[in-house]
Amino acid sequence: MKATRFGDAADLLLHGGRIRTFDPHGSVTDALAVADGRIVAVGAEAKRLPATEVIDLDDRTAIPGVNDAHLHAAWLGARWPHLFFSDAPQAHQPAGELVRTDAERRGALREAWRLLAELGITSYTEPGIGPGEDDGETGCFGTAMLDAYLDLHRRGAQTARVTLLRLFGTLDGSADLDAFERGIAEPRPETDPRWLAVTGVKIFADGIPPMTTAWVSEPYPDGSTGALLPRGAEGALHAYRRMIELAVSHGEQVAVHATGDRSIEEFLRVLEARPRNDAAPHYVVHGDLATPGQIARMRAIGSGFAVQPLIAAHTREWAGAQLGEERIATAWPLDRMLRSGALTTITSDAPIATPDWRRSLDASLALLGRDDAESREALLRSITVSPAIQDGAADWKGTLEAGKVADITVLDEDPVEPGRALAGIGIARTIVDGRTVHLRA
Numbered sequence: 001m002k003a004t005r006f007g008d009a010a011d012l013l014l015h016g017g018r019i020r021t022f023d024p025h026g027s028v029t030d031a032l033a034v035a036d037g038r039i040v041a042v043g044a045e046a047k048r049l050p051a052t053e054v055i056d057l058d059d060r061t062a063i064p065g066v067n068d069a070h071l072h073a074a075w076l077g078a079r080w081p082h083l084f085f086s087d088a089p090q091a092h093q094p095a096g097e098l099v100r101t102d103a104e105r106r107g108a109l110r111e112a113w114r115l116l117a118e119l120g121i122t123s124y125t126e127p128g129i130g131p132g133e134d135d136g137e138t139g140c141f142g143t144a145m146l147d148a149y150l151d152l153h154r155r156g157a158q159t160a161r162v163t164l165l166r167l168f169g170t171l172d173g174s175a176d177l178d179a180f181e182r183g184i185a186e187p188r189p190e191t192d193p194r195w196l197a198v199t200g201v202k203i204f205a206d207g208i209p210p211m212t213t214a215w216v217s218e219p220y221p222d223g224s225t226g227a228l229l230p231r232g233a234e235g236a237l238h239a240y241r242r243m244i245e246l247a248v249s250h251g252e253q254v255a256v257h258a259t260g261d262r263s264i265e266e267f268l269r270v271l272e273a274r275p276r277n278d279a280a281p282h283y284v285v286h287g288d289l290a291t292p293g294q295i296a297r298m299r300a301i302g303s304g305f306a307v308q309p310l311i312a313a314h315t316r317e318w319a320g321a322q323l324g325e326e327r328i329a330t331a332w333p334l335d336r337m338l339r340s341g342a343l344t345t346i347t348s349d350a351p352i353a354t355p356d357w358r359r360s361l362d363a364s365l366a367l368l369g370r371d372d373a374e375s376r377e378a379l380l381r382s383i384t385v386s387p388a389i390q391d392g393a394a395d396w397k398g399t400l401e402a403g404k405v406a407d408i409t410v411l412d413e414d415p416v417e418p419g420r421a422l423a424g425i426g427i428a429r430t431i432v433d434g435r436t437v438h439l440r441a
């Protein structure tokens, strides 16, 4: 940022609509000025600055750029338009190797970025790319995909900011402790963390409740309890705990795929025995069967959950058949997570479900069982403010305040106003780093 520009002129002025800043007071303003990719002023002060480009919001609503804190972009781009769960019938599902060449890998990323820009998504977490998947079936998660990311990153081709987690086991599968230990000793690639931040590692603890592979304390109706996926000479539990400890001691952010209460419990026990890390919080991905006590303990250690209400909606019946109605009634405790103050991000896990965050928030409202402005704002913060905290980037993104990056999503209607589906709200424009990356035709 050129300091001389700050405060005397702007590249861009947004005005003529409602600008929801999502700052700590929930301030709403009517103007915002940008210089060199940063917000330099809001409100009356912004309107006083001479600006090169002026965008009239025309009564629309601007919110901080949407951040999907768990989205497999490479896989999404390679599969699009095919999703695993969708309201539309999916006749044909792509199978086997989806990308083979460098050009195809870069093409998958570019396709995902095009789609995300259309959806107003300006940041996301790519949860798990690395050597553990070098022989993987799809070709979407191995070292070659990391190279495609680095290549496009260094060429300045990104239209979304990426937080990337390394993967030293297989996606949704087992991981060997020795391989994990070797992998984590490898240095992270050199990148500009504003665009591609390699913050940590993804560990798969267990499976999913509908397949009775979530590791649970209360047995499933068939008497089984699921099991841990990590493997090591001293057993699965030792391997799991050791992976978390190794990652934390290497300064890595730890994201654990954990759906069963026992997997979450062991994650908590390891972290509770260590000093708290507020830089980029460790977190549980999914957390389907987290107990009230575990949610409170997550908050106490500054950790949180990346949850997928849309997957819950798609799998509720299936999971209910396996777990029983009584148990399913307490699954996906989104309301409790939000009320507890534990860091909670609402994510898509695309291409499992659609990356369309408007549908995720509609599913969230259904899960909460209410629709009011306060709940809507809390949900919207879970796709903007909270993911920035999860990224360890809350000091420079996630809200529309002076000093933060100009990542902005412009919507046709105010998403905080209750009473209608978010899915019906059009996305007019997406701005990343002060630059329009999507303008609806």
Ligand SMILES: [Zn+2]
Residues within 6 Å of the ligand: 070, 072, 127, 349
């Ligand atoms: Zn995932």
